[in-house]
Amino acid sequence: MFRLTIAARWNGRAGYEMSKDEQVQAPQVGAPQAAESEEFFDAVERGSVEELLDAGAHSDLDAMRHSAAHVMAEAVLGIFPGAQLGIGPSIDDGFYYDFLLPRPLTPDDLAAIEAAMRASIAADHRFVRKEVPFADGRAFFEGRNQPFKVEILDDLAARAAASGTALPPTSTYEHGPFIDLCKGPHVASTGKIGAFKLLAIAGAYWRGDAKRPMLQRIYGTVWPTQEELDQYLWRREQAKLRDHRRLGVQLDLFSFHDVSPGAAFWHPKGWTLYRTLENAMRELQARRGYQEIYTPPLVHRKLWEQSGHWDLYREHMFLIEAEDETFSLKPMNCPESTYIYRSRVRSYRELPLRLSEYGKLHRNELSGTLSGLTRVRHFVTDDAHIYVRPDQIGSEIEALLGEVREAYSWVGLTPSFTFGTRPDKVLGDLALWDKAEGMIREALDSSGVAYRIKEKDGAFYAPKIDIQVEDALGREWQTATIQVDLVMLPERFDLYYIDEDGTQQRPVAIHRAIYGSLERFIGVITEHFAGAFPVWLAPVQAVLIPIADRHLPAAEELAGLLRGRGLRIEVDGSDNRMQNKIRLAQGQKVPYMLVLGDREVEGRSVAIRNRAGEQENGIGWDAFVERLAQETAARKP
RNA sequence: GCCGACAUAGCUCAGCGGUAGAGCAGUUGUUUCGUAAACAACAGGUCCUCGGUUCGAAUCCGAGUGUCGGCUCCA
Numbered sequence: 277m278f279r280l281t282i283a284a285r286w287n288g289r290a291g292y293e294m295s296k297d298e299q300v301q302a303p304q305v306g307a308p309q310a311a312e313s314e315e316f317f318d319a320v321e322r323g324s325v326e327e328l329l330d331a332g333a334h335s336d337l338d339a340m341r342h343s344a345a346h347v348m349a350e351a352v353l354g355i356f357p358g359a360q361l362g363i364g365p366s367i368d369d370g371f372y373y374d375f376l377l378p379r380p381l382t383p384d385d386l387a388a389i390e391a392a393m394r395a396s397i398a399a400d401h402r403f404v405r406k407e408v409p410f411a412d413g414r415a416f417f418e419g420r421n422q423p424f425k426v427e428i429l430d431d432l433a434a435r436a437a438a439s440g441t442a443l444p445p446t447s448t449y450e451h452g453p454f455i456d457l458c459k460g461p462h463v464a465s466t467g468k469i470g471a472f473k474l475l476a477i478a479g480a481y482w483r484g485d486a487k488r489p490m491l492q493r494i495y496g497t498v499w500p501t502q503e504e505l506d507q508y509l510w511r512r513e514q515a516k517l518r519d520h521r522r523l524g525v526q527l528d529l530f531s532f533h534d535v536s537p538g539a540a541f542w543h544p545k546g547w548t549l550y551r552t553l554e555n556a557m558r559e560l561q562a563r564r565g566y567q568e569i570y571t572p573p574l575v576h577r578k579l580w581e582q583s584g585h586w587d588l589y590r591e592h593m594f595l596i597e598a599e600d601e602t603f604s605l606k607p608m609n610c611p612e613s614t615y616i617y618r619s620r621v622r623s624y625r626e627l628p629l630r631l632s633e634y635g636k637l638h639r640n641e642l643s644g645t646l647s648g649l650t651r652v653r654h655f656v657t658d659d660a661h662i663y664v665r666p667d668q669i670g671s672e673i674e675a676l677l678g679e680v681r682e683a684y685s686w687v688g689l690t691p692s693f694t695f696g697t698r699p700d701k702v703l704g705d706l707a708l709w710d711k712a713e714g715m716i717r718e719a720l721d722s723s724g725v726a727y728r729i730k731e732k733d734g735a736f737y738a739p740k741i742d743i744q745v746e747d748a749l750g751r752e753w754q755t756a757t758i759q760v761d762l763v764m765l766p767e768r769f770d771l772y773y774i775d776e777d778g779t780q781q782r783p784v785a786i787h788r789a790i791y792g793s794l795e796r797f798i799g800v801i802t803e804h805f806a807g808a809f810p811v812w813l814a815p816v817q818a819v820l821i822p823i824a825d826r827h828l829p830a831a832e833e834l835a836g837l838l839r840g841r842g843l844r845i846e847v848d849g850s851d852n853r854m855q856n857k858i859r860l861a862q863g864q865k866v867p868y869m870l871v872l873g874d875r876e877v878e879g880r881s882v883a884i885r886n887r888a889g890e891q892e893n894g895i896g897w898d899a900f901v902e903r904l905a906q907e908t909a910a911r912k913p
Numbered sequence: 914g915c916c917g918a919c920a921u922a923g924c925u926c927a928g929c930g931g932u933a934g935a936g937c938a939g940u941u942g943u944u945u946c947g948u949a950a951a952c953a954a955c956a957g958g959u960c961c962u963c964g965g966u967u968c969g970a971a972u973c974c975g976a977g978u979g980u981c982g983g984c985u986c987c988a
Contacts, residue, residue: 476983478917526924532979592986642986740988859950860949
């Protein structure tokens with residue numbers, strides 16, 4: 277329920293598939309009484325989708341949302357009699373409907389549509405389900421000039437023919453003047469639709485296909501009561517306050533400029549955060565037997581021809597001509613690491629060989645997809661390529677899953693795992709793909725982690741385990757990835773090692789990133805923490821606040837002690853009043869404000885205020901230095 | 914890339930054919946203060962860029978760029 281409409285941005289494909297099912301083939305499940313159960317309202321308040329499902333009320337709210345979509349379509353047809361209807365499913369928190377209209381919609385149109393919807397709801401039309409023979413149904417929608425509905429029906433017919441089953445009857449729902457192809461379920465009558473609001477107009481390709489017509493989609497939200505609608509709108513406002521793009525400006529972390537779309541300019545505080553994350557990972561990697569490398573960002577096209585990127589990834593690469601030769605800014609680190617692998621003959625004793633790299637990557641993403649730090653054209657991954665013997669794959673993946681869990685515990689995120697299988701366009705022998713998929717499945721199963729399967733979601737060179745995290749608002753982000761590559765690096769670059777028996781053997785390459793892109797990871801955790809980063813990550817860990825000028829030397833002295841331990845400290849030596857200094861530090865979400873006045877200077881102590889407003893007075897300097905150093909080292913979220 | 918919207922001071926925004934505005938931030942001065950805003954003065958703009966309409970354009974129209982909401986894509 278906390279899930280926002282904008283969540284569709286990160287979940288677009290799933291949303292679309294759900295909508296198709298919804299419209300055409302979802303089984304009918306109804307729980308009409310559940311909405312009144314106490315569990316239901318508790319779950320709404322807690323915002324838990326899972327609990328809602330448990331309470332059995334999901335489908336009832338769903339029915340209300342889907343019904344609201346029908347009422348909206350009725351209103352749109354009233355205003356644009358020739359409108360052609362696409363699909364109109366319920367989604368998380370609301371609904372949408374797609375229309376082909378003679379002109380673009382304006383915000384004024386939304387107001388008019390809302391008014392017409394209110395009239396329909398006030399009229400309390402009953403929803404009536406009807407089933408007619410397929411041919412009659414098809415003729416009906418054809419006669420009404422609804423080609424998209426006819427297409428849906430034809431698809432159903434084709435599917436029935438393919439599976440040898442009988443043509444299904446056409447099911448429609450009718451309320452008042454409006455009739456739609458629909459499986460349901462719906463609420464009993466339009467009057468049962470609660471408080472709603474239309475939220476946005478957007479373009480959407482018919483059936484999600486960029487080659488098909490662009491329809492106009494109207495998003496709306498609907499809730500059982502006005503109060504719940506108001507709460508939802510309030511949560512949307514709150515979500516905007518923790519948007520990393522806004523916090524990036526407020527906290528002086530980074531900025532974006534039109535001279536380099538899709539690439540962040542990192543300010544001192546943001547870069548501090550960035551390096552702190554990077555160095556924490558370096559520490560983990562040193563402990564886990566990695567060796568860091570660095571390879572050139574600008575590479576000749578022949579490398580990409582050899583790796584397969586030229587055929588399958590070129591559209592995402594920035595190309596550069598120099599002296600009649602074509603180079604590319606690297607979109608991935610992987611191929612170049614093979615040059616280091618091949619720089620001498622490798623023994624089986626060296627494996628696993630774990631080469632990590634913080635490589636600067638550029639990918640030419642479509643301009644319309646760019647979005648803050650979470651979708652950029654330039655970024656850095658905490659990448660590594662691990663060359664292993666085939667028998668080491670299982671243990672290596674298990675170790676990697678442990679690394680993911682450790683790193684995510686630093687920021688209090690719970691990773692969830694997805695297994696992405698072979699996509700349509702791939703490199704290499706399908707038998708090798710089957711083998712690699714089998715290895716991943718085995719490792720996942722033996723490590724005991726719960727995982728989902730996403731068909732055809734692998735990379736073009738390897739199946740993969742993707743790691744998603746939810747931020748504090750329940751939105752899901754893809755960050756880490758673990759890929760088992762039998763093809764691109766080992767085969768295409770002809771890698772081998774000398775085995776125990778003196779024979780040449782092919783290694784397996786595991787590609788992995790734990791934060792994924794540092795940029796995206798920082799975007800996610802900024803929203804997760806609403807900018808209030810934990811002590812170990814905060815760009816400024818404490819601000820020292822002298823009450824009057826005469827306390828400034830003592831503040832500088834304490835700052836020196838803290839900085840001597842590598843801690844990140846600012847002294848507010850301005851002539852603002854103490855109250856204002858505290859206000860500014862709160863606004864910057866600094867973990868600790870240390871006030872020094874006459875009492876503190878005399879006793880070499882500080883008055884500590886944390887950003888939650890909690891107060892501790894008379895803490896000795898040495899004790900505080902020790903405490904902050906320990907909290908920093910602990911890397912607690 | 915596609916559909917739509919938006920672009921005014923460092924930030925948040927008002928102005929919407931007739932001399933460019935506010936709050937915060939900034940600078941300077943006064944103030945030296947005990948847990949979320951001391952007081953005053955000053956300064957700050959190619960109203961995104963280019964072109965058009967008009968006696969006159971921040972304002973209307975067109976193109977470009979960027980951003981935002983979606984769609985498609987997403988290692």
